[in-house]
Every structure is written in structure tokens, then in C-alpha cells.
Amino acid sequence: xxxxxxxxxxxxxxxxxxxxxxxxxxxxxxxxxxxxxxxxxxxxxxxxxxxxxxxxxxxxxxxxxxxxxxxxxxxxxxxxxxxxxxxxxxxxxxxxxxxxxxxxxxxxxxxxxxxxxxxxxxxxxxxxxxxxxxxxxxxxxxxxxxxxxxxxxxxxxxxxxxxxxxxxxxxxxxxxxxxxxxxxxxxxxxxxxxxxxxxxxxxxxxxxxxxxxxxxxxxxxxxxxxxxxxxxxxxxxxxxxxxxxxxxxxxxxxxxxxxxxxxxxxxxxxxxxxxxxxxxxxxxxxxxxxxxxxxxxxxxxxxxxxxxxxxxxxxxxxxxxxxxxxxxxxxxxxxxxxxxxxxxxxxxxxxxxxxxxxxxxxxxxxxxxxxxxxxxxxxxxxxxxxxxxxxxxxxxxxxx
Amino acid sequence: xxxxxxxxxxxxxxxxxxxxxxxxxxxxxxxxxxxxxxxxxxxxxxxxxxxxxxxxxxxxxxxxxxxxxxxxxxxxxxxxxxxxxxxxxxxxxxxxxxxxxxxxxxxxxxxxxxxxxxxxxxxxxxxxxxxxxxxxxxxxxxxxxxxxxxxxxxxxxxxxxxxxxxxxxxxxxxxxxxxxxxxxxxxxxxxxxxxxxxxxxxxxxxxxxxxxxxxxxxxxxxxxxx
Numbered sequence: 001x002x003x004x005x006x007x008x009x010x011x012x013x014x015x016x017x018x019x020x021x022x023x024x025x026x027x028x029x030x031x032x033x034x035x036x037x038x039x040x041x042x043x044x045x046x047x048x049x050x051x052x053x054x055x056x057x058x059x060x061x062x063x064x065x066x067x068x069x070x071x072x073x074x075x076x077x078x079x080x081x082x083x084x085x086x087x088x089x090x091x092x093x094x095x096x097x098x099x100x101x102x103x104x105x106x107x108x109x110x111x112x113x114x115x116x117x118x119x120x121x122x123x124x125x126x127x128x129x130x131x132x133x134x135x136x137x138x139x140x141x142x143x144x145x146x147x148x149x150x151x152x153x154x155x156x157x158x159x160x161x162x163x164x165x166x167x168x169x170x171x172x173x174x175x176x177x178x179x180x181x182x183x184x185x186x187x188x189x190x191x192x193x194x195x196x197x198x199x200x201x202x203x204x205x206x207x208x209x210x211x212x213x214x215x216x217x218x219x220x221x222x223x224x225x226x227x228x229x230x231x232x233x234x235x236x237x238x239x240x241x242x243x244x245x246x247x248x249x250x251x252x253x254x255x256x257x258x259x260x261x262x263x264x265x266x267x268x269x270x271x272x273x274x275x276x277x278x279x280x281x282x283x284x285x286x287x288x289x290x291x292x293x294x295x296x297x298x299x300x301x302x303x304x305x306x307x308x309x310x311x312x313x314x315x316x317x318x319x320x321x322x323x324x325x326x327x328x329x330x331x332x333x334x335x336x337x338x339x340x341x342x343x344x345x346x347x348x349x350x351x352x353x354x355x356x357x358x359x360x361x362x363x364x365x366x367x368x369x370x371x372x373x374x375x376x377x378x379x380x381x382x383x384x385x386x387x388x389x390x391x392x393x394x395x396x397x398x399x400x
Numbered sequence: 401x402x403x404x405x406x407x408x409x410x411x412x413x414x415x416x417x418x419x420x421x422x423x424x425x426x427x428x429x430x431x432x433x434x435x436x437x438x439x440x441x442x443x444x445x446x447x448x449x450x451x452x453x454x455x456x457x458x459x460x461x462x463x464x465x466x467x468x469x470x471x472x473x474x475x476x477x478x479x480x481x482x483x484x485x486x487x488x489x490x491x492x493x494x495x496x497x498x499x500x501x502x503x504x505x506x507x508x509x510x511x512x513x514x515x516x517x518x519x520x521x522x523x524x525x526x527x528x529x530x531x532x533x534x535x536x537x538x539x540x541x542x543x544x545x546x547x548x549x550x551x552x553x554x555x556x557x558x559x560x561x562x563x564x565x566x567x568x569x570x571x572x573x574x575x576x577x578x579x580x581x582x583x584x585x586x587x588x589x590x591x592x593x594x595x596x597x598x599x600x601x602x603x604x605x606x607x608x609x610x611x612x613x614x615x616x617x618x619x620x621x622x623x624x625x626x
Contacts, residue, residue: 005467007475008482009512017515025497310493313454314558315482315510317475393454397489 329381
């Protein structure tokens with residue numbers, strides 16, 4: 001008997017049309033509840049985008065600076081005294097085949113730097129004075145900001161190159177190249193200022209003079225404080241193992257070897273942990289947005305009982321009503337999610353530009369954001385849709 | 401002539417012991433023109449819901465076009481409504497912000513016909529009710545009578561065997577109401593069975609057949625002698 005009845009049918013394209021119609025009829029409410037989702041998604045996208053961009057910048061920096069720099073310092077002796085490395089260690093390390101460059105600095109522990117000879121001795125500003133070999137700058141990938149680096153001539157005279165922070169602390173600007181400063185009890189002339197040295201930040205807060213100038217004017221004995229070694233990129237670990245015994249054959253256990261790029265890599269990793277936390281916050285915002293969508297849909301079902309009744313009288317099945325409201329919730333969430341991805345992308349681009357970073361938003365974030373949106377919209381739409389479908393047609397019509 | 405609607409001993413009881421319909425039997429033939437008349441609370445709206453398969457009887461048999469409603473699933477009833485039954489309500493139920501043409505075309509939404517074809521049939525239905533010049537108007541731009549004629553066109557677009565109208569003139573002034581009545585009377589001549597629910601005895605008197613209800617029972621059922 002029922003075979004005579006051609007079932008009621010709703011075309012898929014009409015489901016989309018119905019969803020769009022339902023949203024168009026209440027634009028303000030749609031914008032507000034989509035905004036909730038948009039904020040959640042935008043927060044997640046920009047958090048991930050900004051942190052990946054920052055990491056991309058760190059990685060770019062690492063590849064520019066190289067990860068093959070090793071530093072070796074004498075550490076402390078078994079008795080807890082500051083140990084030293086013999087001056088010959090530079091030459092000895094230079095004979096390791098995989099070593100591309102080696103350079104050294106030696107601290108002049110008794111020398112302090114002042115702007116002039118009238119500054120009280122206690123106001124040394126925490127700045128150290130090092131004797132540096134001439135190839136130091138190349139070895140640590142440092143750059144001169146202004147003036148010039150030490151050369152064979154200035155290295156034997158009272159000339160000094162300042163780290164970037166040391167220059168700022170002494171009040172030496174670009175236009176003060178050639179000015180004298182009071183260093184270790186005599187006048188030295190500032191010949192250059194360094195850019196910040198990313199791989200060896202400790203160089204930023206020091207004054208560098210020539211090796212022979214130290215020996216000639218400040219009784220420097222030539223003991224090495226830190227060795228900087230560039231190894232062949234594929235032999236970094238091998239060189240690392242050889243360094244202590246080569247630098248100080250008598251007391252290899254006293255030598256501390258480190259890889260300065262590890263600090264930058266650790267910064268990138270720490271960034272990731274922080275991202276996890278912020279991502280959690282974004283997820284909370286998204287959840288709240290989802291609740292907003294559910295709320296909107298529940299109210300919409302209540303308000304549109306007459307419409308539901310009319311549709312049922314026109315032949316809509318419970319399934320048709322369900323899919324209509326479910327589709328509407330999905331579309332609402334999609335609008336919010338789309339706007340969120342756009343906003344998140346804009347925020348990331350703006351922030352990265354401001355910081356001078358490369359923009360890097362991984363595709364999985366956008367895809368994940370869209371997926372999360374659909375999931376939230378689906379969950380939020382499920383209950384209102386089921387409720388709308390359960391409404392008896394007579395009850396729905398009598399609500400008008 | 402086989403009956404399009406056949407009620408036998410139909411009772412509709414609601415939780416709490418209230419019976420809106422009590423042991424009602426009524427047959428409506430194809431193409432027949434019937435007014436179900438009675439004061440408010442007489443059970444005539446429940447009657448419309450039962451005939452229109454929007455509600456099920458608690459007891460008794462309801463057959464629409466020879467099919468026993470009790471044997472049909474909910475989705476079958478939806479199919480029945482989508483294909484064979486048209487509704488007209490007192491308060492029109494037009495979608496605001498949607499053109500007259502699309503309001504009518506939406507009446508065909510659940511028949512699975514494509515939009516272009518729905519619009520084509522909607523235009524034909526609107527021409528039939530004399531609204532060919534109002535296709536692109538929004539509901540708020542129409543008079544009450546035009547709104548109700550739009551709602552009738554929406555029901556007609558499906559070419560139903562049975563048209564159910566609940567107080568179709570209740571919200572209209574007498575002139576607009578007259579236009580709607582003429583339209584409903586005219587449909588009858590094209591073979592559609594028309595059932596009008598009303599409390600207005602003057603309106604009911606213009607139909608071929610009057611079924612009077614009181615307190616959930618059918619108290620009178622007579623045909624006008626031609």
C-alpha cells in the first residue's frame with residue numbers, strides 16, 4: 001500500500017539554500033555568534049602562526065650563523081679555582097683536520113672600563129675587558145655596527161672595540177668613534193662598536209682590545225679564557241669530543257665545551273612549550289564560541305516553531321528538519337571559522353612584519369582550525385536539530 | 401466515487417482525559433467541497449490536524465486516499481502531505497523577506513523538484529490565484545487578501561487532491577475574504593477536494609456540504625440541495 005507513495009525528498013543543494021536562508025533572516029545574531037567562533041579560531045591561528053614565525057626566524061638565524069661553532073673554556077680545577085688554558089692551545093686545536101677556524105679571547109680580570117677618569121671605581125657597569133685575536137669576529141659571525149674591527153696595527157695600540165650593550169652603557173654612540181675612554185687605568189681610543197652577537201651574547205657587554213696591546217699596556221699574560229672553534233658541519237660532535245684533550249692535555253676534565261647555537265635551539269623549543277599553553281587558551285575561546293552557536297540555534301528553534309510546523313505540513317520529514325537546522329549550525333560555524341582563519345592570518349602577518357620575521361603559518365593549522373570549527377558546529381547543532389525534529393507538527397503550528 | 405477522506409469512529413484524547421474528538425465518522429469524496437463549522441473548542445482544529453495527518457487518532461480508523469494512516473510511518477505521512485495534501489492557515493505563514501514567487505516555490509521544496517521547475521510551477525499557481533503581477537513583491541508589500549491568496553497558491557503548486565483551510569478568511573476584511581472564498585469555490589470545479597474549517601456559519605452556508613461540530617462530536621452533516 002505504501003508503495004504508491006513517492007517519498008518526500010529534499011535536494012542536497014536545497015539543504016545548503018535552507019541553511020543560508022535561515023542565517024540571512026537573522027544577520028545580527030549570526031554575526032555575533034559567528035564572532036565567538038572567529039575569535040577562538042583567530043586566537044589559535046595567530047598563536048601558532050606567531051610562534052612558528054618566530055621559530056622560523058630563529059632557524060633562519062641559526063642557518064645564517066651556523067650551528068658548527070663550539071666554545072671551550074678552562075672551567076674550574078679540581079680544587080674549585082678558575083683554571084686557565086695555555087696559549088699554545090689555539091695552535092694545537094688548529095691542527096685538528098676538521099677545524100675550520102679557531103679564535104680566542106683572554107680576560108684581563110683586573111681591568112675595568114669607564115667613560116672617563118672621573119667615574120668612581122665602583123661604577124664599572126659590569127663590563128669585562130678581553131684581549132681578542134683578530135679572527136674572533138669571523139669565527140663567531142659577529143658584525144661591526146660602526147667604525148672598524150681591530151687590525152694588525154690597532155691591535156698593538158691602545159684601541160678598543162665595544163660590544164653593543166657596553167657602548168650603550170658607556171653612552172658611546174655612532175658619532176663618538178675616536179673618543180677616548182678610561183680602560184685599565186689609561187686612555188684607550190674607541191675604534192669600533194659591534195652589532196649584537198647572537199651566538200655569543202656575552203660579547204655584547206665587553207670591551208675588546210688587541211692581544212699585544214693587552215700584553216704591552218695592561219700586563220696581560222696571554223692565558224685563554226674562551227676558545228671559539230668552527231668545525232666542519234658534519235664533524236661537530238667529533239671535534240667536540242677532541243677539544244678538551246687538545247686544549248689542555250694535562251687536565252682535559254677541566255675544560256668546558258659548549259655549543260652556543262644550542263641556546264638558540266633551546267629558545268625555539270621553549271617557544272613551543274609556551275605555544276601549547278596559549279593554544280589551550282585558544283581552545284577555551286573556541287569552546288565558548290561553540291556554546292554561543294548552540295545557544296543561538298536553541299533560541300532559533302524556539303522562535304521558528306511555526307516555520308517548522310509549516311514545513312512539516314508541506315511534507316518535510318523529521319530528517320529534513322534535522323538536516324536543515326544541523327546544516328544551519330555548520331554553516332554558522334564555518335562562517336565564524338573562515339573569518340577566524342582570515343583574522344588569525346592577518347594578525348600573524350602584521351605581528352611578524354612588525355618584528356621583521358618571516359611569515360610562516362603551517363597549513364595544518366588552517367586545516368586543523370577548519371576541522372575544529374566543523375566539529376564544534378556539529379556538536380553545537382546536534383541537540384537543537386534533534387529538538388526541532390522531535391517537535392510535533394500540531395504543537396509547532398499552534399505556537400504561531 | 402471513492403472517498404478521499406474516511407473517518408470511522410475517530411477519537412482523539414489528550415493526556416489528562418480531555419477528548420477533542422469523540423467517535424467521529426465522516427467521509428469526504430474526491431473533489432467535494434466541505435465546510436466543518438463549529439464554535440471554538442468544538443474540536444474542529446483537531447479534526448483538520450487528523451485529516452491532514454499532522455496528528456494521529458487515539459482510536460478509530462483514518463483513511464486518506466484509501467490508505468490507513470495508522471499503518472503508515474511518520475516518513476510516509478510526510479510523503480503523503482508532500483504529494484497530496486495542501487494546507488492554508490489563518491495567519492498565512494509566509495516567509496518574510498522572500499518574494500511571493502519563492503514563497504510559493506518553497507511549497508514544493510520537499511517534492512525533490514529542482515528550483516527552476518519549482519519556480520515555474522509557482523508562477524503557474526500564482527497566475528491561477530490572480531497574482532501574476534505580484535511575483536517579486538515581498539509579503540509585507542501585499543494586502544491581507546493577497547497574502548492569503550499567496551498561501552493558497554503555495555498549497556496549490558503541489559496540485560493536491562485535498563486542500564485543507566483553517567479559518568482562511570479569519571484575518572481578512574470582508575472584501576478580501578470574499579475573493580478568497582471565490583477562489584476556494586473555484587478550485588472545487590477543477591477536481592480538488594476542499595475542506596474549510598470555520599466558526600463563521602454564513603461562510604459555511606456557501607459550501608455544498610456543512611458538517612457541524614460541538615464538544616468534539618459531529619452533530620450535523622447535511623448537503624445543500626441543488
